[in-house]
Amino acid sequence: MPEVGGDVNYEKLVGRLTERACHILGVVRSIASTYVVDGLGKSPVDFALDVLELYLTDKLSFSGDEEALFAFLAEVMGHDILDQLRSSARKTTVKVSSFSGDIQEGEAVTTGLDDFDSELSVDKLVEGELFKARLYALLEHSEPELYEMVYAIFEFNVFTPREIAEIVGTTPSDIQNRKKRLRNFLAKQDYQRSPEGSEI
Protein backbone atom coordinates (compact mmCIF):
# COMPACT_ATOMS: atom_id res chain seq x y z
CA MET A 1 0.00 0.00 0.00
CA PRO A 2 1.37 3.45 -0.81
CA GLU A 3 1.95 5.89 2.01
CA VAL A 4 -0.51 8.78 1.74
CA GLY A 5 1.09 12.19 2.01
CA GLY A 6 1.08 15.26 -0.18
CA ASP A 7 -2.07 14.28 -2.08
CA VAL A 8 -4.34 14.23 1.00
CA ASN A 9 -7.01 16.90 1.01
CA TYR A 10 -6.47 18.04 4.58
CA GLU A 11 -9.28 20.57 4.64
CA LYS A 12 -11.72 17.80 3.84
CA LEU A 13 -10.10 15.40 6.28
CA VAL A 14 -10.31 17.91 9.14
CA GLY A 15 -13.94 18.62 8.29
CA ARG A 16 -14.93 14.95 8.15
CA LEU A 17 -13.16 14.11 11.40
CA THR A 18 -14.79 17.07 13.14
CA GLU A 19 -18.18 16.08 11.79
CA ARG A 20 -17.69 12.49 13.02
CA ALA A 21 -16.65 13.78 16.48
CA CYS A 22 -19.83 15.91 16.51
CA HIS A 23 -21.92 12.82 15.71
CA ILE A 24 -20.27 10.65 18.38
CA LEU A 25 -20.63 13.30 21.05
CA GLY A 26 -24.10 14.19 19.81
CA VAL A 27 -25.31 10.60 20.02
CA VAL A 28 -23.73 10.06 23.42
CA ARG A 29 -25.31 13.24 24.68
CA SER A 30 -28.66 12.31 23.22
CA ILE A 31 -28.69 8.75 24.45
CA ALA A 32 -26.74 8.74 27.71
CA SER A 33 -27.86 10.54 30.82
CA THR A 34 -24.92 12.92 31.05
CA TYR A 35 -23.83 16.09 29.35
CA VAL A 36 -20.29 15.21 28.47
CA VAL A 37 -18.56 18.02 26.68
CA ASP A 38 -18.65 20.51 29.56
CA GLY A 39 -17.02 17.99 31.90
CA LEU A 40 -14.26 17.19 29.44
CA GLY A 41 -13.54 20.72 28.44
CA LYS A 42 -12.96 19.54 24.88
CA SER A 43 -14.89 20.26 21.73
CA PRO A 44 -15.36 18.03 18.68
CA VAL A 45 -12.72 20.17 16.92
CA ASP A 46 -10.23 19.39 19.70
CA PHE A 47 -10.78 15.65 19.31
CA ALA A 48 -10.38 15.85 15.54
CA LEU A 49 -7.19 17.89 15.77
CA ASP A 50 -5.75 15.64 18.51
CA VAL A 51 -5.83 12.61 16.26
CA LEU A 52 -4.69 14.57 13.23
CA GLU A 53 -1.69 15.91 15.17
CA LEU A 54 -0.67 12.34 16.07
CA TYR A 55 -0.78 11.40 12.40
CA LEU A 56 0.99 14.50 11.07
CA THR A 57 3.82 14.19 13.59
CA ASP A 58 4.36 10.51 12.68
CA LYS A 59 3.14 9.21 16.04
CA LEU A 60 0.49 7.23 14.18
CA SER A 61 1.67 5.43 11.10
CA PHE A 62 -0.67 4.48 8.34
CA SER A 63 -0.44 3.24 4.78
CA GLY A 64 -3.41 3.35 2.43
CA ASP A 65 -5.58 5.69 0.41
CA GLU A 66 -7.34 8.80 1.69
CA GLU A 67 -10.64 7.05 2.39
CA ALA A 68 -8.89 4.36 4.42
CA LEU A 69 -6.92 7.06 6.24
CA PHE A 70 -10.16 8.77 7.27
CA ALA A 71 -11.63 5.46 8.51
CA PHE A 72 -8.46 4.74 10.48
CA LEU A 73 -8.25 8.19 12.10
CA ALA A 74 -11.99 8.23 12.80
CA GLU A 75 -11.70 4.94 14.65
CA VAL A 76 -8.71 6.10 16.69
CA MET A 77 -10.56 9.32 17.50
CA GLY A 78 -13.73 7.41 18.43
CA HIS A 79 -11.82 5.24 20.92
CA ASP A 80 -10.15 8.36 22.25
CA ILE A 81 -13.49 10.09 22.82
CA LEU A 82 -15.00 7.09 24.59
CA ASP A 83 -11.89 6.57 26.73
CA GLN A 84 -11.88 10.19 27.75
CA LEU A 85 -15.56 10.08 28.65
CA ARG A 86 -14.59 7.57 31.28
CA SER A 87 -11.60 9.58 32.43
CA SER A 88 -11.15 10.53 36.06
CA ALA A 89 -10.52 14.15 35.04
CA ARG A 90 -14.07 14.40 33.86
CA LYS A 91 -15.50 12.81 36.99
CA THR A 92 -13.48 15.18 39.16
CA THR A 93 -14.73 18.19 37.23
CA VAL A 94 -18.32 17.16 37.76
CA LYS A 95 -17.76 16.47 41.46
CA VAL A 96 -16.20 19.90 41.97
CA SER A 97 -19.23 21.61 40.50
CA SER A 98 -21.45 19.78 43.01
CA PHE A 99 -19.51 21.29 45.91
CA SER A 100 -19.47 24.80 44.56
CA GLY A 101 -22.96 25.93 45.63
CA ASP A 102 -24.18 27.05 49.05
CA ILE A 103 -24.93 24.19 51.35
CA GLN A 104 -28.03 24.51 53.45
CA GLU A 105 -27.96 23.33 57.03
CA GLY A 106 -28.61 19.61 57.26
CA GLU A 107 -28.09 19.01 53.57
CA ALA A 108 -25.60 16.30 52.69
CA VAL A 109 -22.51 17.57 50.92
CA THR A 110 -22.54 14.71 48.47
CA THR A 111 -26.12 15.16 47.39
CA GLY A 112 -26.43 14.03 43.85
CA LEU A 113 -23.04 12.34 43.57
CA ASP A 114 -24.48 8.90 44.14
CA ASP A 115 -26.82 9.50 41.27
CA PHE A 116 -23.97 10.31 38.96
CA ASP A 117 -23.38 7.22 36.86
CA SER A 118 -21.49 8.63 33.90
CA GLU A 119 -18.96 5.80 33.68
CA LEU A 120 -21.71 3.23 33.94
CA SER A 121 -23.73 5.03 31.28
CA VAL A 122 -20.84 5.17 28.83
CA ASP A 123 -20.08 1.48 29.42
CA LYS A 124 -23.71 0.53 29.02
CA LEU A 125 -23.93 2.67 25.94
CA VAL A 126 -20.88 1.04 24.37
CA GLU A 127 -22.13 -2.44 25.25
CA GLY A 128 -24.96 -1.62 22.88
CA GLU A 129 -28.08 -2.52 24.79
CA LEU A 130 -28.69 0.95 26.21
CA PHE A 131 -27.82 2.53 22.88
CA LYS A 132 -30.25 0.26 21.08
CA ALA A 133 -33.01 0.53 23.66
CA ARG A 134 -32.90 4.33 23.73
CA LEU A 135 -32.85 4.65 19.96
CA TYR A 136 -35.74 2.23 19.58
CA ALA A 137 -37.74 4.09 22.21
CA LEU A 138 -37.04 7.41 20.49
CA LEU A 139 -37.90 6.27 16.98
CA GLU A 140 -40.32 3.35 17.07
CA HIS A 141 -43.54 5.36 17.09
CA SER A 142 -42.53 8.80 15.86
CA GLU A 143 -40.14 7.88 13.01
CA PRO A 144 -40.94 4.43 11.58
CA GLU A 145 -38.60 4.80 8.57
CA LEU A 146 -35.67 5.72 10.79
CA TYR A 147 -36.63 2.95 13.17
CA GLU A 148 -36.44 0.26 10.47
CA MET A 149 -33.01 1.50 9.39
CA VAL A 150 -31.72 1.43 12.99
CA TYR A 151 -33.31 -1.98 13.47
CA ALA A 152 -31.47 -3.35 10.41
CA ILE A 153 -28.14 -2.05 11.71
CA PHE A 154 -28.55 -3.47 15.20
CA GLU A 155 -30.31 -6.74 14.50
CA PHE A 156 -28.61 -7.74 11.24
CA ASN A 157 -25.18 -6.15 11.86
CA VAL A 158 -25.14 -4.44 8.47
CA PHE A 159 -23.13 -1.27 8.05
CA THR A 160 -22.98 -0.11 4.42
CA PRO A 161 -25.90 1.77 2.79
CA ARG A 162 -26.24 -1.02 0.21
CA GLU A 163 -26.49 -3.75 2.87
CA ILE A 164 -28.95 -1.72 4.95
CA ALA A 165 -31.03 -0.94 1.85
CA GLU A 166 -31.28 -4.65 1.02
CA ILE A 167 -32.62 -5.47 4.48
CA VAL A 168 -35.03 -2.53 4.57
CA GLY A 169 -36.14 -2.99 0.97
CA THR A 170 -35.17 0.39 -0.42
CA THR A 171 -32.30 2.09 -2.28
CA PRO A 172 -28.88 3.08 -0.90
CA SER A 173 -29.62 6.74 -1.68
CA ASP A 174 -32.82 6.54 0.37
CA ILE A 175 -30.73 5.15 3.24
CA GLN A 176 -28.40 8.16 2.93
CA ASN A 177 -31.45 10.44 3.15
CA ARG A 178 -32.68 8.60 6.21
CA LYS A 179 -29.26 8.94 7.84
CA LYS A 180 -29.40 12.68 7.28
CA ARG A 181 -32.85 12.74 8.87
CA LEU A 182 -31.54 10.72 11.81
CA ARG A 183 -28.67 13.16 12.31
CA ASN A 184 -31.13 16.06 12.37
CA PHE A 185 -33.44 14.15 14.68
CA LEU A 186 -30.65 13.40 17.16
CA ALA A 187 -29.39 16.96 16.97
CA LYS A 188 -32.88 18.19 17.86
CA GLN A 189 -33.04 15.75 20.77
CA ASP A 190 -29.74 17.12 21.94
CA TYR A 191 -30.87 20.75 21.70
CA GLN A 192 -34.05 19.94 23.62
CA ARG A 193 -32.05 18.71 26.58
CA SER A 194 -31.23 20.95 29.47
CA PRO A 195 -27.55 21.79 30.10
CA GLU A 196 -27.68 19.60 33.19
CA GLY A 197 -28.38 16.67 30.97
CA SER A 198 -31.83 15.66 32.13
CA GLU A 199 -33.48 12.65 30.56
CA ILE A 200 -34.90 12.88 27.07
Next chain:
Amino acid sequence: MSKKRNNADTDKRREQQRVFLNRLAALTSATEGRDQSALDDDLRECGIDPAELRKTAHDRLRRVANHNYSTLDKETPAKLRDFLRQMRPPTPEEEQRKEQAQATSKISDLLSSIRSRIASTFGSPVLPRGSLGYSFRNKKKELTQRDRDLLDSHQSEIDAESDDDNRDDH
Protein backbone atom coordinates in the same frame (compact mmCIF):
# COMPACT_ATOMS: atom_id res chain seq x y z
CA MET B 1 -3.38 -14.01 36.34
CA SER B 2 -4.82 -10.63 37.23
CA LYS B 3 -2.82 -9.00 34.45
CA LYS B 4 -4.18 -11.53 31.99
CA ARG B 5 -7.74 -10.78 33.10
CA ASN B 6 -7.11 -7.04 32.78
CA ASN B 7 -5.84 -7.56 29.25
CA ALA B 8 -8.87 -9.66 28.41
CA ASP B 9 -11.15 -6.95 29.83
CA THR B 10 -9.35 -4.29 27.81
CA ASP B 11 -9.62 -6.36 24.64
CA LYS B 12 -13.31 -6.95 25.28
CA ARG B 13 -13.88 -3.24 25.87
CA ARG B 14 -11.96 -2.35 22.70
CA GLU B 15 -14.04 -4.77 20.68
CA GLN B 16 -17.27 -3.39 22.15
CA GLN B 17 -16.13 0.14 21.38
CA ARG B 18 -15.22 -0.86 17.84
CA VAL B 19 -18.68 -2.35 17.22
CA PHE B 20 -20.29 0.70 18.83
CA LEU B 21 -18.29 3.08 16.63
CA ASN B 22 -19.04 1.06 13.49
CA ARG B 23 -22.75 1.12 14.24
CA LEU B 24 -22.63 4.80 14.97
CA ALA B 25 -20.82 5.45 11.70
CA ALA B 26 -23.42 3.33 9.88
CA LEU B 27 -26.18 5.38 11.50
CA THR B 28 -24.80 8.84 10.90
CA SER B 29 -22.07 8.87 8.23
CA ALA B 30 -22.65 10.96 5.13
CA THR B 31 -22.03 10.02 1.50
CA GLU B 32 -18.36 9.32 0.76
CA GLY B 33 -18.19 11.33 -2.43
CA ARG B 34 -19.39 14.63 -1.00
CA ASP B 35 -17.72 17.73 -2.36
CA GLN B 36 -16.28 20.42 -0.09
CA SER B 37 -19.37 22.66 -0.23
CA ALA B 38 -21.69 19.80 0.80
CA LEU B 39 -19.32 18.97 3.66
CA ASP B 40 -19.29 22.65 4.67
CA ASP B 41 -23.10 22.64 4.76
CA ASP B 42 -23.10 19.52 6.95
CA LEU B 43 -20.54 21.08 9.28
CA ARG B 44 -22.71 24.18 9.62
CA GLU B 45 -25.60 21.90 10.58
CA CYS B 46 -23.37 20.62 13.40
CA GLY B 47 -22.78 24.23 14.47
CA ILE B 48 -19.22 24.39 13.06
CA ASP B 49 -18.08 27.30 10.90
CA PRO B 50 -15.86 25.75 8.15
CA ALA B 51 -13.68 28.87 7.74
CA GLU B 52 -13.15 29.09 11.48
CA LEU B 53 -12.34 25.38 11.61
CA ARG B 54 -9.69 25.78 8.91
CA LYS B 55 -8.11 28.68 10.77
CA THR B 56 -8.20 26.89 14.14
CA ALA B 57 -6.62 23.77 12.63
CA HIS B 58 -3.86 25.76 10.93
CA ASP B 59 -3.10 27.84 14.03
CA ARG B 60 -2.90 24.81 16.28
CA LEU B 61 -0.68 22.73 14.01
CA ARG B 62 1.54 25.73 13.25
CA ARG B 63 2.11 26.12 17.00
CA VAL B 64 3.04 22.43 17.18
CA ALA B 65 5.47 22.86 14.28
CA ASN B 66 7.08 25.92 15.87
CA HIS B 67 7.18 24.61 19.41
CA ASN B 68 8.19 21.00 18.82
CA TYR B 69 10.38 21.32 15.75
CA SER B 70 11.45 24.78 14.52
CA THR B 71 12.50 26.19 17.87
CA LEU B 72 14.36 22.96 18.71
CA ASP B 73 16.10 23.08 15.35
CA LYS B 74 14.49 19.79 14.36
CA GLU B 75 13.16 19.00 10.92
CA THR B 76 9.39 19.37 10.66
CA PRO B 77 7.76 16.09 9.57
CA ALA B 78 6.84 16.05 5.88
CA LYS B 79 3.14 15.46 6.49
CA LEU B 80 2.96 18.38 8.91
CA ARG B 81 4.68 20.61 6.34
CA ASP B 82 2.17 19.52 3.69
CA PHE B 83 -0.71 20.21 6.02
CA LEU B 84 0.54 23.72 6.86
CA ARG B 85 1.13 24.49 3.18
CA GLN B 86 -2.38 23.37 2.20
CA MET B 87 -4.20 25.00 5.08
CA ARG B 88 -2.24 28.27 5.05
CA PRO B 89 -4.65 31.20 5.20
CA PRO B 90 -4.54 33.36 2.04
CA THR B 91 -2.36 36.48 2.01
CA PRO B 92 -4.14 39.87 1.63
CA GLU B 93 -3.13 39.92 -2.06
CA GLU B 94 -4.50 36.42 -2.62
CA GLU B 95 -7.66 37.36 -0.76
CA GLN B 96 -8.05 40.43 -2.97
CA ARG B 97 -7.48 38.41 -6.13
CA LYS B 98 -10.04 35.85 -4.95
CA GLU B 99 -12.60 38.57 -4.24
CA GLN B 100 -11.98 40.11 -7.66
CA ALA B 101 -12.39 36.74 -9.35
CA GLN B 102 -15.63 36.15 -7.42
CA ALA B 103 -16.93 39.60 -8.38
CA THR B 104 -16.03 39.03 -12.05
CA SER B 105 -17.72 35.67 -12.00
CA LYS B 106 -20.87 37.15 -10.42
CA ILE B 107 -21.02 39.94 -13.02
CA SER B 108 -20.49 37.43 -15.81
CA ASP B 109 -23.29 35.23 -14.44
CA LEU B 110 -25.58 38.27 -14.16
CA LEU B 111 -24.85 39.37 -17.73
CA SER B 112 -25.43 35.93 -19.17
CA SER B 113 -28.72 35.60 -17.28
CA ILE B 114 -29.82 39.03 -18.62
CA ARG B 115 -28.81 37.98 -22.15
CA SER B 116 -30.75 34.74 -21.93
CA ARG B 117 -33.83 36.58 -20.58
CA ILE B 118 -33.67 39.10 -23.41
CA ALA B 119 -33.30 36.31 -25.94
CA SER B 120 -36.26 34.42 -24.53
CA THR B 121 -38.45 37.56 -24.37
CA PHE B 122 -37.67 39.17 -27.75
CA GLY B 123 -36.31 36.31 -29.78
CA SER B 124 -38.43 35.24 -32.78
CA PRO B 125 -40.23 31.99 -32.24
CA VAL B 126 -38.95 29.12 -34.31
CA LEU B 127 -41.41 28.57 -37.12
CA PRO B 128 -41.57 25.66 -39.46
CA ARG B 129 -40.24 27.89 -42.26
CA GLY B 130 -41.10 26.85 -45.74
CA SER B 131 -43.70 24.37 -44.73
CA LEU B 132 -46.45 26.66 -46.02
CA GLY B 133 -44.67 27.03 -49.35
CA TYR B 134 -43.99 23.36 -49.67
CA SER B 135 -47.60 22.48 -48.97
CA PHE B 136 -48.80 24.92 -51.62
CA ARG B 137 -46.05 23.94 -54.02
CA ASN B 138 -46.90 20.29 -53.77
CA LYS B 139 -50.61 20.87 -53.97
CA LYS B 140 -50.81 23.33 -56.84
CA LYS B 141 -53.56 21.42 -58.51
CA GLU B 142 -55.48 21.08 -55.28
CA LEU B 143 -55.75 24.81 -54.56
CA THR B 144 -59.30 25.76 -53.70
CA GLN B 145 -60.88 28.99 -54.84
CA ARG B 146 -60.53 30.27 -51.25
CA ASP B 147 -56.78 29.56 -51.28
CA ARG B 148 -56.41 31.33 -54.62
CA ASP B 149 -58.34 34.39 -53.34
CA LEU B 150 -56.13 34.49 -50.23
CA LEU B 151 -52.94 34.28 -52.30
CA ASP B 152 -54.21 36.95 -54.72
CA SER B 153 -55.07 39.34 -51.91
CA HIS B 154 -51.60 38.86 -50.35
CA GLN B 155 -49.95 39.36 -53.71
CA SER B 156 -51.87 42.59 -54.35
CA GLU B 157 -50.96 43.88 -50.88
CA ILE B 158 -47.27 43.18 -51.55
CA ASP B 159 -47.48 44.85 -54.99
CA ALA B 160 -49.17 47.91 -53.51
CA GLU B 161 -46.48 48.23 -50.81
CA SER B 162 -43.79 47.81 -53.44
CA ASP B 163 -45.36 50.62 -55.56
CA ASP B 164 -45.50 52.90 -52.52
CA ASP B 165 -41.82 52.24 -51.79
CA ASN B 166 -40.85 53.01 -55.39
CA ARG B 167 -42.75 56.30 -55.29
CA ASP B 168 -41.10 57.30 -52.01
CA ASP B 169 -37.68 56.56 -53.51
CA HIS B 170 -38.36 58.90 -56.46
